[in-house]
Amino acid sequence: MPSLLIYAATALVTYIGYVQLHALFQTVVRKGPPVAANSWWAYLSGKSVSGSVLLEEFYEKYSKNNEPFMAGGHYVLPPSVFAAIRKVPDSIANSTPANEDGLVLEPFLGHDNTDIIHLVRTTLTRSVDAMIAPLQDEIHTSLSAFLPPGPPTLLPGDEEWYPLTVHPSTLTAIGRITTRILVGSKYTTLPAWTDTLAGFANGIIIQSILLKNLWRPLVPWIAPLFNTTRRVAKLRALILPDVRELLANPPTPGTYPDGEPTVLPMMVNYVLSRPGYAEAKESEVLTGVIGRLLDFSFAAVDTTTITLTHCIHDLVSHPPSLYASPILEQARAVLAANDGVWTTQALSALPLLDSFIKESQRLHPIGQLLSQRKVLDPKGLMLMPSEGFEGAKPVYLPYGAVTQMPLVGVHMDGGFYEDAREFRGFRFAEDKVARSQPSDRFMSFGHGKHACPGRHLALVVVKLFLLEFLERFEFKEVERPKDWQLGFMFNAVPDMKTNVWIRPRREEEVEVEA
Ligand code: HEM
Helix, strand or coil: CHHHHHHHHHHHHHHHHHHHHHHHHHHHHCCCCCECCCCHHHHHCCCCCCHHHHHHHHHHHCHHHCCCEEECCEEECCHHHHHHHHHCCCCCEEHHHHHHHHHCCHHHHCCCHHHHHHHHHHHHHHCHHHHHHHHHHHHHHHHHCCCCCCCCEEECCCEEEEEEEHHHHHHHHHHHHHHHHHHCHHHCCCHHHHHHHHHHHHHHHHHHHHHCCCCHHHHHHHHHHCHHHHHHHHHHHHHHHHHHHHHHCCCCCCCCCCCCCCHHHHHHHHHHHCCCCCCCCHHHHHHHHHHHHHHHHHHHHHHHHHHHHHHHHHHHCCCCCCCHHHHHHHHHHHHHHCCCCCCHHHHCCCHHHHHHHHHHHHHCCCCCCEEEEEECCCCCEEECCCCCCCCCCCEEECCCCEEEECHHHHHCCCCCCCCCCCCCCCCCCCCCCCCCCCCCCCCCCCCHHHCCCCHHHHHHHHHHHHHHHHHHEEECCCCCCCCECCCCCCCCECCCCCEEEEEECCHHHCCCCC
């Protein structure tokens, strides 16, 4: 144990030392932008602050003066050049290589898996309406598991409640729901599939910390040693019979073998339409399909789980009369007017719920810095300031630099949001668009042309889930479980351990059953 502590302390000191030296090198030798990091003195005197506090301080000091700063080795852009980065063509700065640098997916998923962006934007988004019924079915089953099998706990005041740790429960639920639309209902009850899929996403995040710092030519040699390689092989073996069947009898685009739209047949058609696949061997097509399915689930599962977890934490930390009841009342009226059937159109007529989700995403985004773009032009890239930013200078980015948007600074900017630190669930309810539409002031789904293409589906899932949660359960108002701040890093993680308390609504109160 003591030796473990010594290792941990050495690793921490080495990391801090590296960050400090990098900050010094950046400012003194390269005369680059200042680096958001705690100073040695702050560490030694116990005054170091968390990543989010650092980012807010640097946003106030530099971004608001139209200057970039560095965080985690990336260039954080000031608002004066937001419009300029939006207009840069993909050949000059792009999201895909930036994400690949950070996650190192290629050795596991293949070199061309990231082209799912097009499929998500087109075929998938067009199918969201037809996915609502299977989604509701799966949400209904998943929410039944929110009540543990044992008896309720008697809390002070003689009230019986069931404990619910939100994050692990929503993770299992979203894993199942994503599986349903990804590969169909028969896989949702197959632990070999669901457990492997869940482990895949977490595995990628942990191993990327090591792989992204490794000399790239070594990565193909090291990657097979990771569990992810075995997980991909297992998932590949599980879907092989279905892919074979689809290759032998390709479905007409827009029709689905078991009557409900699933991504797998769309993906087989899509992969066959990509360069080099029409004549390829079965094993190559299979690699193309599984790589893209996993890329899809990687993009969808953790992001939706985190967003949903925060929404539930925000619901249960306010009196039901403040948000839960008005949201439910509006939803019931809209559903009744729509003959009791949810459609994407009906779901977009819920300004109270839209606003609530957006406010939760504003204060609890999936990352404190988002929208990475890597500069691909060997000459580098000069971003010119927009009009209206008095005295702003162009921002130069060298070849290979990665940019980020100062999400946390913007979302906490008192000039954009009144009482920016306060949770006001219906802050956006009167807006023309109350939904979480990406803009220069709201970036939880990213920014510009590479903003999340899966957001339409994600919001449908989150809304259907929250509405059924509210229809079926009462909750006890509790203090909001605090987000986890992992030291000085720029992460945004919801609480994953604290219990909240729920119980089934009494029979007569349940008006809508899925
Ligand atoms: C609430 C859930 C979600 C959140 C908060 C979220 C957030 C994000 C963010 C911040 C980005 C980066 C955008 C940028 O670089 O500007 C992104 C990219 C992406 N997301 Fe999502 N996402 C969610 C759900 C989904 C789902 C369900 C899918 C798939 C159906 C998906 C597919 C993608 C893809 C393919 C990209 C890459 C886009 C590109 O680089 O052009 N996401 N997402």
